[in-house]
């Protein structure tokens with residue numbers, strides 16, 4: 001039984017970080033390929049209204065997108081992300097936060113193929129409605145972890161976003177297994193796996209398990225927000241990038257430093273990380 005609802009968290013710091021990276025990952029592949037496939041293994045419902053009950057409960061977006069909305073500096077990845085959000089909203093002032101399906105649906109062109117997996121019944125109905133007119137998109141009410149590899153075509157450049165809710169603890173183990181399978185047999189895939197930093201020991205273990213795979217195609221990008229030894233709550237989040245191009249990694253290097261300055265708590269004693277693992 002799934003109880004996670006992304007609406008409680010939409011637009012928070014982790015969402016901002018993940019969506020900036022997603023946009024840059026798409027751009028990096030489209031520089032060299034006319035068309036790509038995109039697979040979102042954990043898609044959510046599409047859009048999140050700031051006035052909805054979910055969004056207004058914890059107002060996590062106040063620490064995320066709201067802090068970035070008046071961004072005045074020069075980072076091109078951040079500026080482009082804000083432009084995408086405003087274009088999707090059709091307004092300078094945002095009334096809803098677009099999730100990964102909306103962002104990718106906006107960015108893609110008709111030659112791209114977009115596949116979305118969502119297991120939660122209500123979320124999948126909303127997503128189907130949301131994408132009903134998009135002829136390049138398909139939505140599946142199935143387990144994304146289990147089925148997405150079947151959809152990868154050997155000759156097609158494919159971008160995969162794996163964005164589990166980590167409601168179930170084995171999601172961390174599943175991620176490691178997926179990376180192993182990608183590394184063995186999928187040269188044509190770039191994958192982005194989002195993860196929360198919940199406690200330092202488990203985080204180190206997760207990263208160590210990935211390191212033990214011995215792949216030379218994996219980069220860790222981690223954005224801390226709080227001291228890692230605080231007792232409760234999410235301390236930050238990260239992205240495991242599989243087969244990320246230098247263009248993408250370099251763009252994220254500058255961007256993550258700026259996000260850190262904007263989002264971190266004043267007592268945060270950890271630095272952002274971008275490292276091959």
Ligand SMILES: C[S@@+](CC[C@H](N)C(=O)[O-])C[C@H]1O[C@@H](n2cnc3c(N)ncnc32)[C@H](O)[C@@H]1O
Nearest residue numbers: 006042043044099100117118119120143144163
């Ligand atoms: C973090 S949210 C997704 C947010 C979305 N990717 C975005 O960036 O806007 C995770 C979603 O995965 C769904 N989910 C959980 N386990 C799943 C599974 N095994 N397969 C597909 N969807 C799943 C949850 O219902 C939830 O809507």
